Amino acid sequence: MFVSFSILTITVIFFCCLQIYTQSHNKASVIYALSLITIFYTPTLYYFFGGEVYRFFSESTLITYTHIATFVFVIYSAITFFICSLNIKSKNITFKDSYLVNFYFAFFILVITLYYAVYIKDMPLAAFILTQEITERPDLTGNIPNFYTISSLVMIYLGSVYFYFFHRSKKRNYIFLLIC
Numbered sequence: 001m002f003v004s005f006s007i008l009t010i011t012v013i014f015f016c017c018l019q020i021y022t023q024s025h026n027k028a029s030v031i032y033a034l035s036l037i038t039i040f041y042t043p044t045l046y047y048f049f050g051g052e053v054y055r056f057f058s059e060s061t062l063i064t065y066t067h068i069a070t071f072v073f074v075i076y077s078a079i080t081f082f083i084c085s086l087n088i089k090s091k092n093i094t095f096k097d098s099y100l101v102n103f104y105f106a107f108f109i110l111v112i113t114l115y116y117a118v119y120i121k122d123m124p125l126a127a128f129i130l131t132q133e134i135t136e137r138p139d140l141t142g143n144i145p146n147f148y149t150i151s152s153l154v155m156i157y158l159g160s161v162y163f164y165f166f167h168r169s170k171k172r173n174y175i176f177l178l179i180c
Contacts (some may be wrong), residue, residue, distance in 0.1 A: 001059060004066040005048045011073045012041050018077050022084040035159060036076065039152045040069035054139065107160055112154055119144045 019033055044066050047055060055094045122143040127135045138144040 001048065001063060001066075004063050004070070005044060008066050008070045008073070008177060009019075011070050011077075012037065015073045017079050018080055022080060032159065035156065036072060039155060040072055044069060049114065055142065073076065101164070104163070108157060109161070112150075112157070115150060 015033070015036075019029070045081045046063070047062055116123070119138075121130065122135070122138055122141070124135050124137060127133060135141070144150075
């Protein structure tokens, strides 16, 4: 675990230095970088320094999660480096709406919705509304498979949806739905 955590820490430090060095830290990229750190680095930091309250998984699972986190930071650093090496200024780029991108977002929203629909009875708020009984948290019961992984990916994905559609929408109701 020590080696995996050390490699992840070095990768995160490199990632932060690269963001500062390339001056690619606009509002969206800072929010995204903080999200990546919060989702992938802070849980590993918590468990590495002895946090055990939420731990119900094996050491090998934690090491796998650390490897995935390292991979995410390496890929994002490589993309940042590649974009900055092309000397592209974001003010000169205009993006047109694409049916393929809209299909991509719609497809994954459908997959996420289906995942939550299948496990709706195990979600605490939905269970309380449907049965008026308070259930345990899904991460403690283990009734929802891959709860942490799906939750992390959903947070990243929904942030991407928000940033993609926010400047493209003119209607206030649509913007309100994006925020919710």
